[in-house]
Amino acid sequence: MPLSSPDAISQHVDTVAIPVAGLRHKLLSYLEETDLMGGQRLPSERQMMVRFSTTRVTLRDALLQLEAEGCIYRENRRGWFVSPSRLRYDLLACLPFREMVESQQRKAQTDLLTAAEVPADTVIARRLGIEEGCAVYRITRIRRIDDRRVLHVCHHLRRDCFPGILEFDLAVHSLTDLYRNEYAIRVTRVSFELASTVLGNEAAEALNAAQGSPAQRVTRINFDQNGRAVDCDDEHWRHDAIELTLSAAPQR
Amino acid sequence: MPLSSPDAISQHVDTVAIPVAGLRHKLLSYLEETDLMGGQRLPSERQMMVRFSTTRVTLRDALLQLEAEGCIYRENRRGWFVSPSRLRYDLLACLPFREMVESQQRKAQTDLLTAAEVPADTVIARRLGIEEGCAVYRITRIRRIDDRRVLHVCHHLRRDCFPGILEFDLAVHSLTDLYRNEYAIRVTRVSFELASTVLGNEAAEALNAAQGSPAQRVTRINFDQNGRAVDCDDEHWRHDAIELTLSAAPQR
DNA sequence: TAGTGGTCTAGACCACTCG
DNA sequence: GAGTGGTCTAGACCACTAG
Structure with a gap:
């Protein structure tokens, strides 16, 4: 509707x-x-x-x-x-993008934009609990639903957790699958920050949207079985493309 | 910032x-x-x-x-x-509004707008798992942070769960406190839907905002210890007033 | 190349707020 | 009552898209 x-x-x-x-x-x-x-x-x-x-x-x-x-x-x-109807995005289901989209009878696509090793800036270092300037992998991708570009994501991964991960084809593989299968790292806790803002310049350009189009920001930090922050994402969604859902026990 | x-x-x-x-x-x-x-x-x-x-x-x-x-x-x-800095709103902490706000060194206020018994429409009936047309309590309030009106909430409560709850001073009491203390109902599961939209007419007027100001919608359904949906909220926040946060274990 | 959206100009009237 | 924001008019040029 x-x-x-x-x-x-x-x-x-x-x-x-x-x-x-x-x-x-x-x-x-x-x-x-x-x-x-x-x-x-x-x-x-x-x-x-x-x-x-x-x-x-x-x-x-x-x-x-x-x-x-x-x-x-x-x-x-x-x-x-x-606008097509909104995709339901269950924050705690932690499904790979493709599965989430296809389970709702839509077509999913991913394009890799950049993948490189960079020094962690202040924000990233704080999120990952590492020293500023430490080398991290930075990966940016866009995601499509039924051919429409709806999501711009910027990942930052700890290099010491995922050495050589840039060698994989990141337009094809789900990162969470790679984590589990290639690095024996399982995500056991996720932490989110959500806000309603606008698409930044980089995201707007990548999504072919007008400067300052409304956006839903989803920032996520993934923690592994040892309680260590292993990577974080900055997701910028076209705001009409999703509805976030979530069901859980309240925490005391 | x-x-x-x-x-x-x-x-x-x-x-x-x-x-x-x-x-x-x-x-x-x-x-x-x-x-x-x-x-x-x-x-x-x-x-x-x-x-x-x-x-x-x-x-x-x-x-x-x-x-x-x-x-x-x-x-x-x-x-x-x-815009003042955003309030951090931890979805799973389930703190009463006042406590959440005051814990961030801000001033909280609540104004009761309406409180009445009404028949449940289709949406409310589906959410609460009751028959359409069943009597429910409908309560609308606005909330202020440091005197700024930032939130318009519309609650719908099952009448059979909270008989006579309209007798309490709803500008003063936290609903969750009333649930626990007066009705022995504890919220053991919450379910959310979040989307970025605009303030509806009613909310815009109540918040003294312009028609169509950007908003963050938070829809919540509360379930009690018996797994029964006891009430639901429709929250419309001025979108610059909050940042939603959340930390939990991913669900399988 | 025709037409489109993105951007901008220079005005105007009205209902409302504020002092 | 002066000034404000909310709304609207009637144009214009440019870079870009689409056929």
Whole structure:
């Protein structure tokens, strides 16, 4: 239901004529009428501006509004598209990306962007519990769902935990599988930080999104069977692409 | 560090003159120079538009950009303010709001908006595992941190689990405390759904935010010692107000 | 190459806040 | 009552995409 909107729930009668909201509603109705499926492209801004007899600035405000709600999204300079339904991302299931996506009848793809050995900066060093400047492996990848680029990830791995891991084909192998099968390291605890922000420059470019598109940030640190932080991720998701889920016992 | 920005990290030299970004940087510099603390008000849009010799529309774009990043926020028709640092919200600690906030040296307040008995709609009935139309208690509240309204919550409680709970002063008592002390119900499992969206109409009004301000949605279902869903929340946070955290063992 | 989205200009009116 | 933010108009140029 990509077209559901926040006030579809609290549908109290609109007592006052609401500003952008008027146009927003027209757009939503239009999307429902024409029954555009997730991933389909909207008409050009100039066409819509005529159809709804408004100006481009006003139309754009309404479109940005719907983007913020997660109903539609942009590709840089390519136009507006209807958002597919959100992938459910179970934080504690810790499934490899491919399995998570395919279990929801979607197609998964991964592209390797960079893989290199770099010195740990302050943040990474703190997260991994190592000295600043220590060599770590830095891997950046993007992930696609049904061909749409939705996720930019930056991994940092302790080199002493995973010597030579860059030799593997990282567009194919799941990192967690490599950890277990090649390095006998099992992840026994994960720690997350989640925030709603925007895509950084690097992520926006890699995802072909506009500068400053809304994003869900998921930062994860993985700990092994010895309680040692072995790697961390910085994930930036197109914010309309996922819904995070989680079920657990509260901790005292 | 409310003023940190996404590309403060990936600070690769700006090779090209970037559009809104130029003004965005000027604004960030200005905020740093004038050393505005969290909660302080920015100059009026017309003043800033003169100071940065630009137009109001362009200025507004840049401000909206910074809002999306979580650096600044608006109060409806009152102006722009610097975002205080984010509250860390540990999902599995399950601390009452007041304790969570005060443990981070902030001031917590709660206002009761509505409390009533209503029939369960489809969504609520599914979540609580009851028949549609069953009577449930619906409670809406807002929460403040250091006087800033940051959270709108809508609770739905099973009436058969908490008969007469509306008699208590719900602006004062923690619901989880009431559950345990008055009804001998302990929450032994919680289930979350998290998504990045916008404030709905009701929440925006209650938080004095502009229509369609970015929000972090946190939906929670609480289960008691018998594995029964006893209540659920719909939380809408101003997206710059929190950072969600979480640490647990991955589930098989 | 035509058309698109990204960006920007220079105004305007209104409802609301604030002093 | 002065000034503010919220909304809107009617244009424009540019770099890029798509056919």
